[in-house]
Amino acid sequence: MNEAIGISEGEANGAHRRIVIVGAGLAGVETAAGLLDSGHTGPITLIGDEAGMPYQRPPLSKDFLAGSGPRGIRPDDFFDRIDFRAGHRVRSIDRPARTVTLDDGSTVSYSRLVLATGSRNRVLDIPGIDADGVHSLRTDREAETLARRLDVGGSAIVVGAGFIGLEFAASARARGLDVTVLEFTDRAMARVVSPIVSDYFAAAHRRAGTSLRFGEGITAIARRPGDSGLMVTTTVGAELSADFVVIGAGAVPNDDLARRCGLTVDGGIVVDDYLTTSDPEIMAVGDCANFPSRFAARAVGDTEAVRIRLESEQNATDQGRYAGRRLSSGDDGPYRDVPWFWTHQAAEKLYIAGIPQGGDECVVRGDPASGSFSVVDFRGGRLAAVESVNMPADHVAARKILSAGWTVSPAEAADLGFDLKAHGKAAGKAAKASK
Numbered sequence: 120m121n122e123a124i125g126i127s128e129g130e131a132n133g134a135h136r137r138i139v140i141v142g143a144g145l146a147g148v149e150t151a152a153g154l155l156d157s158g159h160t161g162p163i164t165l166i167g168d169e170a171g172m173p174y175q176r177p178p179l180s181k182d183f184l185a186g187s188g189p190r191g192i193r194p195d196d197f198f199d200r201i202d203f204r205a206g207h208r209v210r211s212i213d214r215p216a217r218t219v220t221l222d223d224g225s226t227v228s229y230s231r232l233v234l235a236t237g238s239r240n241r242v243l244d245i246p247g248i249d250a251d252g253v254h255s256l257r258t259d260r261e262a263e264t265l266a267r268r269l270d271v272g273g274s275a276i277v278v279g280a281g282f283i284g285l286e287f288a289a290s291a292r293a294r295g296l297d298v299t300v301l302e303f304t305d306r307a308m309a310r311v312v313s314p315i316v317s318d319y320f321a322a323a324h325r326r327a328g329t330s331l332r333f334g335e336g337i338t339a340i341a342r343r344p345g346d347s348g349l350m351v352t353t354t355v356g357a358e359l360s361a362d363f364v365v366i367g368a369g370a371v372p373n374d375d376l377a378r379r380c381g382l383t384v385d386g387g388i389v390v391d392d393y394l395t396t397s398d399p400e401i402m403a404v405g406d407c408a409n410f411p412s413r414f415a416a417r418a419v420g421d422t423e424a425v426r427i428r429l430e431s432e433q434n435a436t437d438q439g440r441y442a443g444r445r446l447s448s449g450d451d452g453p454y455r456d457v458p459w460f461w462t463h464q465a466a467e468k469l470y471i472a473g474i475p476q477g478g479d480e481c482v483v484r485g486d487p488a489s490g491s492f493s494v495v496d497f498r499g500g501r502l503a504a505v506e507s508v509n510m511p512a513d514h515v516a517a518r519k520i521l522s523a524g525w526t527v528s529p530a531e532a533a534d535l536g537f538d539l540k541a542h543g544k545a546a547g548k549a550a551k552a553s554k
Contacts (some may be wrong), residue, residue, distance in 0.1 A: 120403065120436075121486065125471055125511070128377055129173075129226075132405035133397060134309055136137045136159075136161040136230040136231065137161055137162045137163070137164065137226075137227075137228060137229055137230050137521075138150075138154060138159070138161065138162075138163050138229065138230065138231050138232075138233065138446055139164045139219060139229035139231075139233070140162070140163070140164065140165045140166065140232075140233045140235055140491075141166050141171045141209045141233070141235060141236055141238055141376070141446065142167065142234065142235035142236045142373075142405070143165050143166065143167025143168075143169070143174070143234070143235075143437040144167075144173065144192075144235060144237045144318050144349050144404065144405065144406075144435065145173075145175070145435075145436060146235035146250060146404045146405025146406070146436070146438060147165055147167070147233070147235035147404075147439065148165070148173050148193055148439070148440040149192075149199050149435065149436050149439030149440045150194045150233050150235060150440070150442045150443045150444065150446075151163050151165050152193065152197070152439070152440065152442065152443060153289060153439060153440035153442060153444050153446075153447070154199060154443040154446060155201075155443070156443070156444075157443060157447035158447060159269075159443070159446070159447040161230070162201075162202060163200075163202060164201070164202040164203075164204065164219070164229075164546040165198075165201055165202070165203045165204065165353070166204045166207055166219070166227070166503075167203075167204070167205050167206070167207070167409065167533055168207065169174040169206065169258065169259075170205055170206040170343045171205060172191055172195055172198065172205070172260075173191065173193070173198075173535075174189040174190060174191055174192060175189075175190040175192055175278070175432075176251070176257065177189070177295035177335035177432055178190055179256060179258075179259065179261075180256055180262070180276070180282075180286035180287050180292070181285050181286050181290060181360055181463055183259075183262045183266065183329070183442065184262065184265060184266050184269060184287070184290040184291075185290065185293070185294075186223060186266070188260050189432070195554055199337075199410055199467055200547075202350055204221070207221045207222055207223065208221065208222040209376060210222050210375075211376075211379065211380065212232070212342055212376060212379075212380035212401075212467040213380075213461070214380055214381065214398055214401075217229050217230070217232075217400065218498040219232070221505070224321075225354055226242075226492070229400075230400075231400055231401070231446050232329055232400060232401045232402070233401070233402045233403070233404060233446070234376070234377055234388055234396070234401065234404070234408075235404050235407070235408060235435075235439065236372075236373035236388075236403075236406075236503070237372075237373050237374060237406045237407055238370040238372050238373055238406035238506045239371060239373055240255045240256075240257050240366065240367075240368070240370055240406055240409065241370055243278070243337065243366060243368055244282060245337060245340065246339045246341070247339055247340030247342075247349075248340060248366075250340055250341075250342065250349065250370070251364065252348070252349050252362070252364060253340060253363070253364045254268070254363060254364065254366070255364050255365070255366050255367075256283055256365060257285075257370075258303055264326055265287070269291060269294045270294075272294070272295060272296055272329055272500050273296060273348075273361075273363070274296060274297040274298070274361045274362050274398050274412060275288075275297070275298050275299070275362065275363055275364070275365060276298075276300075276349075276351050276359060276361040276362055276363075276364045276365070276441050277291075277299070277300045277364075277365045277367060278299075278300075278336075278364065278367060278368055279301075279312065279342065279366065279368045280300050280302035280304075280306075280307040280308065280309075280331065281308055281311075281369060282308065282311075282332070282460075282462045284302075284307075284365070284367030285300070285308070285320065285462070285464050286301060286463070287323065287365055287486075288324060288329050288463055288464075289324070289327070289329075289448050289464040289465040290299050292324075292327045293328050293425075294477060297328075297539075298328075298329045298330065299329070299330040299331075299332065299359060299361065299453045300324070300329060300330065300331050300332065301332050301335050301336060301337055301351075301353060301359075302331070302332070302333050302334075302335070302336075303335065303336035303354070304334070305310040305332070305333050305334050306318070306321065306322075306333060307320050307321045307331070307333075307394070308320065308462075310450065311460065311462040311471070311475065312469070312471070312475060312506055313475055313477070313496070313506060315481075315483065315487065315492045315494050316494055316506050316508060318470065319467075319487050319492075320467060321333075321444075323464070323465070323466075323467050324464070327465060332353070332377065333426065334355075335353045335354055335355050335357070336353065336354040336434045337351055337352070337353055337354070338352050338353065338354055339351070339352040340352075340364060342413065343360055345474040348360060348361060348363075348472055349361055349362070349363065350372050351364060351366055351394045354544050355474055356490075358480065363473055365443065367454060370406070370430055371387070371498070372387040372388070372406060372407045372408075372409075372428060373406075374387055374388050375399015375406050377396070377403065380398060381398075382397050382401065383396065383397040383405075385409060386409050386426075386428060387403075387407055387408055387409030387428040388403035388407050388408055389404065389409050389426075390403050390409065390410050391410075391412055392410075392424075392453035392454060393454065394408060394441065394442055395437060395443065396411060400434070402442050402445075402446070404435070404439050404441075404442045405434065405435040405439060406428070406429070406430045406434075406435065406536075407428075408428065408429065408438065409426050409427070409428045410428070410454065410551050411424035411425070411426050411428065412424050412425060412426075412458065413455065414457065414458055414473050414474050414503075414504075415427045417475050419463050429458055431458065431459070431460045432461075433458060433459050433460065434458060437454075438454065438456075440451075441456070447478040448504070455472065456522075457472060457518050457522045458473065458474055458522045459472045459473075459514070459518055462532035467508065467509065468509050469507070470507045470511060470514035471504065471505070471506050471507070471514075472504060472505045472507075472514055472517035472518045472521055473502075473504030473505060473517070473521050474504055475496050475497070475503075475504040476496070476498070476503070476504070477492075477496075478498035478503050478504070479497055479498055479499065479500070480492050480496075480497040480529055481494060481495065481497070482495050482497075482532050483533065484510075484513065484532055484534075484539075485510065485535060486514070487508070490508075490509055491508065491509040491510050492507075492508055492510065493505055493506060493507040493508070493510050493513040494506040494508075494509075495529070495532040495533070497529055497532075500529055501526040502517070502521065502525075502526040502532070504517075505517035506509065512539075512540050515538075515540075515543060516521075516539045516540050516543025516544075516546075517543070518543075519528075519546045519550070520542060520543050520546045521546070522546070522550055523545040523546035523547065523549050523550040525542070527539070527542060530533060534546060
């Protein structure tokens with residue numbers, strides 16, 4: 120018996136085992152894909168609360184706003200291989216009975232359950248947040264509304280200088296709109312990047328004509344006298360006018376369903392190294408999962424991992440596929456995939472491998488003034504994270520090095536003459552050979 124997930128050898132790949140996946144975003148769909156690719160022959164039920172086929176979310180704040188259509192996560196015929204139930208919410212989970220109840224009153228039994236419930240936009244508790252002309256950006260319908268609004272032109276205030284807020288700001292400026300970004304912290308993307316990278320992207324947005332106001336949040340939204348526009352009051356008492364407002368103030372995990380059924384929840388659904396919840400029959404993956412990561416440890420090599428919750432395409436994909444493999448075979452080791460992130464803002468491309476946390480030492484590889492450079496973060500004398508601006512080769516190498524548990528010295532990282540790409544290839548080969 121595998122204690123982490125409670126699958127016996129006789130159950131693996133068994134036709135009688137129904138896997139139910141709650142959430143049809145990237146993590147949920149990739150869980151189903153991982154099951155199928157690993158030879159699972161039992162029924163798979165995928166339940167999603169949005170009507171229509173599952174789609175990719177990252178393009179919504181970029182290409183979609185420029186007129187491209189939605190991109191499916193998988194071809195439509197993929198969903199013919201599973202029991203896909205679109206447009207349904209799971210109302211409750213009965214753990215002793217191993218059933219989920221849907222919003223139409225029907226129930227679905229499960230042998231194992233995977234929660235891939237994702238996250239939702241943080242809603243600001245301020246006057247006027249529900250006014251017409253105040254938008255968020257997470258679903259395809261919200262993106263369609265904003266794309267039509269960009270066609271009209273005018274001016275926009277974006278609240279939040281994270282990935283989504285800045286991606287939208289870049290898209291709006293490319294369409295000729297006047298854009299002001301309000302950010303309560305003192306720099307762009309402060310939660311996820313180093314000050315050097317923050318400064319570089321802030322300068323790029325300002326060169327494009329976007330107004331960035333740091334250290335300034337929002338306290339109220341009101342109708343602009345005389346027309347359909349809006350007035351925004353900021354935390355420093357300024358009154359700003361715009362034709363519409365986009366809120367990009369971060370996200371919170373969709374963990375209410377887990378909490379109601381008695382699972383351990385703390386800033387997300389708490390899981391162990393195997394992405395298993397406090398109930399051994401239930402896993403959680405993607406944006407909703409709070410999991411231990413060695414890449415968030417206080418120093419590389421620490422035996423005590425730090426709990427994190429990640430909102431990224433990589434995390435959703437890799438955790439979903441891991442869950443599918445594990446539920447199918449029961450013999451995968453603990454989840455250890457390298458976290459990585461990316462954002463494209465106009466012509467600027469940022470790729471991050473690992474989790475930048477302001478380590479013991481930080482070196483710059485290349486010259487920020489050239490428009491291509493990497494910031495390399497060290498903790499405990501070992502490589503911890505690499506932020507690559509318009510240097511994709513550095514990013515690919517960093518992922519391979521981190522995955523293999525290899526490192527480079529600060530002097531090597533800072534030296535453009537050091538062949539980081541070759542070092543990454545060697546690390547990748549070593550990692551494959553050890554499996």
